[in-house]
Amino acid sequence: MSALLEALRVAVRRGNGLVLKDVSLSLCEGEALALVGPNAAGKSTLLRTLAGLLRPESGSVLLDGRELGRWSRDALARVVAFVAADEGSGLLTVRDRVALGRYPHRGPFRPLGGRDRAAVDRALDLTGAGHLAGRRLETLSAGERQLAALARGLAQEPRVLLLDEPGAHLDIGHQLQLFRILDGVRACGVAVLAVVHDLQRAAIWADRMALLAGGEIAATGNPAEVLSSDAGGRAFGVDIRAHSAGLSHPLYSFEEASK
Numbered sequence: 001m002s003a004l005l006e007a008l009r010v011a012v013r014r015g016n017g018l019v020l021k022d023v024s025l026s027l028c029e030g031e032a033l034a035l036v037g038p039n040a041a042g043k044s045t046l047l048r049t050l051a052g053l054l055r056p057e058s059g060s061v062l063l064d065g066r067e068l069g070r071w072s073r074d075a076l077a078r079v080v081a082f083v084a085a086d087e088g089s090g091l092l093t094v095r096d097r098v099a100l101g102r103y104p105h106r107g108p109f110r111p112l113g114g115r116d117r118a119a120v121d122r123a124l125d126l127t128g129a130g131h132l133a134g135r136r137l138e139t140l141s142a143g144e145r146q147l148a149a150l151a152r153g154l155a156q157e158p159r160v161l162l163l164d165e166p167g168a169h170l171d172i173g174h175q176l177q178l179f180r181i182l183d184g185v186r187a188c189g190v191a192v193l194a195v196v197h198d199l200q201r202a203a204i205w206a207d208r209m210a211l212l213a214g215g216e217i218a219a220t221g222n223p224a225e226v227l228s229s230d231a232g233g234r235a236f237g238v239d240i241r242a243h244s245a246g247l248s249h250p251l252y253s254f255e256e257a258s259k
Contacts (some may be wrong), residue, residue, distance in 0.1 A: 034206035077104035101155030142169035
């Protein structure tokens with residue numbers, strides 16, 4: 001299957017140093033790709049680069065075979081939705097925040113049309129955030145703001161959904177709900193790339209996993225291959241063991257790396 005979104009030998013500089021070095025990564029229609037790695041590996045920088053928010057120093061990012069620089073901002077936002085960690089605060093209501101996801105479709109200063117309102121309602125219903133619609137963002141918990149941010153991304157009706165730590169601040173019930181929602185989105189053909197810190201959850205959910213360490217892709221493949229590789233243990237400084245007897249998905253245990 002051809003790549004919908006693709007990074008080709010991308011390097012990104014922040015300040016005096018390279019945060020990403022020669023990174024190549026692809027994402028296909030309907031695929032779930034978990035991006036994992038230790039703190040400060042460059043995961044958020046990579047997502048922002050794939051979303052067109054950061055310009056590579058070298059290399060290129062292609063969407064549907066065209067470099068991102070050849071896409072207008074609105075056209076890009078109609079295809080790619082980026083949901084940042086801890087997104088959204090202030091005086092807007094949740095409904096108003098989610099409605100901002102329709103901006104690329106309706107242009108500036110135009111009121112919401114029927115299709116826009118329907119997209120907002122679907123996004124609120126899909127994320128289970130409908131009961132929050134009239135609340136101001138400043139009154140929400142961190143987990144509720146996370147759901148509102150996801151709803152804003154879904155209201156864009158994207159073909160690619162990029163999520164930076166979507167499970168942050170969510171309790172276990174809401175995490176399960178979140179990944180069920182993402183499975184539903186993928187079933188509609190949307191490509192989903194998410195930064196996931198819970199390696200067990202990432203292994204269960206993702207079709208493929210990419211391990212980013214030191215600004216480089218250290219391993220990519222199905223989750224079992226990545227987590228069982230030497231690169232996985234080195235990146236996190238732990239020994240990773242898989243326990244799979246009689247289980248549909250392996251369970252992983254993590255211990256301090258042997259001296």
